[in-house]
Amino acid sequence: MLRPCDAAFLERLSASLPSDTLAAPAPRYLEEPRGRMTGQAGAVALPRNVEEVSVILRACHEAHVPVIAYGGGTGLVGAQVGQGDMLPLIVSLERMSAIRQVYPTENVLIAEAGAILADVQAGAEDAGRLFPLSLASEGSARIGGLLACNAGGVNVLRYGNARDLVLGLEVVLPDGRIWHGLNRLRKDNTGYDLRHLMIGSEGTLGVITAASLRLFSRPVVQGAALMVVDSPEAALRLLALAQARLGEGISAFELIGGMGLVFLAEAMPHLRQPFAAAPDWMVLIDLGLSADRNATDALEGLFAAALDQGLVHDGVIAASLAQRKEFWNLRESIPEANRHIGAISSHDISLPLSAIAPFIERAGQGLAQIEALRVNCFGHLGDGNLHYNVFPAPGRDRASYESLRDRIKTFVHDLVHQMGGSISAEHGIGRMKAADLVTYGDPVKLAAMRAIKDALDPHGIMNPGAVLMQQEMKRE
Missing domain, CATH: 3.30.70.2740 (Alpha-Beta Plaits)
Structure with a gap:
C-alpha cells in the first residue's frame, strides 16, 4: 500500500539531504505540455549526484512513498504527471546536468541524466563528433527522460532509436541500490542486458542518472531537398529509389501532409512556405555524405530519376546550409502549429x-x-x-x-x-x-512485464500508473 509524501515523511527525508534539496512543486512539474493532464505532488527533490538519488529512493522504498522521475517535462503521454489521490515525490534530475567525460577516439560521451539534449549535441560537436538524436524539443528535453521513453526523432532511419545510441547506464534501483553500468564497451555478453530493460521503462523500474552515449563521425557534406509527391505510396517508392542511389547517406526522410502547411500558414505566417500552393504531400530528404561527394549533385540526380519514374513533380533543393536549416525549421514547427489549432x-x-x-x-x-x-x-x-x-x-x-x-x-x-x-x-x-496497452498488448508480454516490475519494485513506488495500469492503490 502506498503512502503519501506528507510533512512527516519529508521531515525524515530532509535530515539525510542538503538543506535545499527538497522544495514545493512549481506548476511546471505538475503539467503535461498540451494541457491534457494536471497532477499533484507532495514535494520536488532536486538531487545533485547519484548518491543523493540513492538516499531518496531508499527512503521512499522503506516508507512506500511513490516516486516520479522528472526530466525536461516534454513527454506527451503523461508519464511525468501523477494522477489519483496519492501525493508522490517528484525527483527532478535537472541539477545533474554535467557532461562527465568525452572520449573522441572511442566515440563515447558520458552525460548525466539532467543534461539537455542540445547541450549533449554541442558537447559532441566540440569534440568533432556527432550525437545524432534530434527532435523538436531538443532545447529542453533531458537525456534521462529521452532514454526513459526510448525517444526516436528524425534520424532513426540512419542511426536508430535512443536505445541504439547507448552503451551503458548508471541507474538507481527502487530500493536505493546503484547499478554502476556506465561501461563503454561495444561487446559485453555477460547475461541479461539491463540497459535495454531500463531504456523505455518510463521511470517504472528505476531512475537513470547517467549514460554512456555513442558518438559518430560528423558528415562532411550535408544537403536537403523538399520533393512534391502525389501520394504516400509515391513517397515510399521515392524512399526505395533514394536508398538504392544514396544508401546510408540518407539521414532522414520525412513525410509532410499539405494540412501541415495550411496550419503553418495560419499559426506562423512569418514562416516562408516552399511552394506557392500547399501540395497534398511532400517529403523532406536530408543527406549526410563523405567529402568526396556533392550533396546538390546527389539530390539533383535523385530528383531527375524520380521525375522519370513519375514519383515527383516539383521540388526545391537547398542551395545552402542556411536554406537546409529553413527546411528543417518548417518541419519542426509543425507540432507548434498543431498546438495553435x-x-x-x-x-x-x-x-x-x-x-x-x-x-x-x-x-x-x-x-x-x-x-x-x-x-x-x-x-x-x-x-x-x-x-x-x-x-x-x-x-x-x-x-x-x-x-x-x-x-x-x-x-x-x-x-x-x-x-x-x-x-x-x-x-x-x-x-x-496504459489502458490502450491492455487492449492491444500481447497478454504474455504484459504478464512478463508485470513480473519484472514486481521483482524490481515490489512496493510499486516507481511511477505508479504509468505503462502498467495499477492493480491496486490503497491509501493508509
Whole structure:
C-alpha cells in the first residue's frame, strides 16, 4: 500500500539531504505540455549526484512513498504527471546536468541524466563528433527522460532509436541500490542486458542518472531537398529509389501532409512556405555524405530519376546550409502549429512500411464517416512512424468534439492494430495509453512485464500508473 509524501515523511527525508534539496512543486512539474493532464505532488527533490538519488529512493522504498522521475517535462503521454489521490515525490534530475567525460577516439560521451539534449549535441560537436538524436524539443528535453521513453526523432532511419545510441547506464534501483553500468564497451555478453530493460521503462523500474552515449563521425557534406509527391505510396517508392542511389547517406526522410502547411500558414505566417500552393504531400530528404561527394549533385540526380519514374513533380533543393536549416525549421514547427489549432486526438503510431499508404486511405475514409474533421498526417516515413493528428473542421474548436474524442482514438488505434502496427511509436505509454496497452498488448508480454516490475519494485513506488495500469492503490 502506498503512502503519501506528507510533512512527516519529508521531515525524515530532509535530515539525510542538503538543506535545499527538497522544495514545493512549481506548476511546471505538475503539467503535461498540451494541457491534457494536471497532477499533484507532495514535494520536488532536486538531487545533485547519484548518491543523493540513492538516499531518496531508499527512503521512499522503506516508507512506500511513490516516486516520479522528472526530466525536461516534454513527454506527451503523461508519464511525468501523477494522477489519483496519492501525493508522490517528484525527483527532478535537472541539477545533474554535467557532461562527465568525452572520449573522441572511442566515440563515447558520458552525460548525466539532467543534461539537455542540445547541450549533449554541442558537447559532441566540440569534440568533432556527432550525437545524432534530434527532435523538436531538443532545447529542453533531458537525456534521462529521452532514454526513459526510448525517444526516436528524425534520424532513426540512419542511426536508430535512443536505445541504439547507448552503451551503458548508471541507474538507481527502487530500493536505493546503484547499478554502476556506465561501461563503454561495444561487446559485453555477460547475461541479461539491463540497459535495454531500463531504456523505455518510463521511470517504472528505476531512475537513470547517467549514460554512456555513442558518438559518430560528423558528415562532411550535408544537403536537403523538399520533393512534391502525389501520394504516400509515391513517397515510399521515392524512399526505395533514394536508398538504392544514396544508401546510408540518407539521414532522414520525412513525410509532410499539405494540412501541415495550411496550419503553418495560419499559426506562423512569418514562416516562408516552399511552394506557392500547399501540395497534398511532400517529403523532406536530408543527406549526410563523405567529402568526396556533392550533396546538390546527389539530390539533383535523385530528383531527375524520380521525375522519370513519375514519383515527383516539383521540388526545391537547398542551395545552402542556411536554406537546409529553413527546411528543417518548417518541419519542426509543425507540432507548434498543431498546438495553435488544437487537436481533438493525437496519435503517435507506427506501421509496416507497406501498410502506411493503405492505412492513410482507410483512416481518412473512416474518420469522414464520424464527423467533419481535418487530419494533419506527418512523420518519419523511413522508419514507419506517423504522427496522425485529428483536428476540428474550420470555424470549430476542439471542445465541441470532446464527446467524439474517445471514438476517434479508438477507431485509429483499432485500425493500426488490425494492420500490424503499434499504438506508440516513439512517445511511450505513460498514463494516457496504459489502458490502450491492455487492449492491444500481447497478454504474455504484459504478464512478463508485470513480473519484472514486481521483482524490481515490489512496493510499486516507481511511477505508479504509468505503462502498467495499477492493480491496486490503497491509501493508509
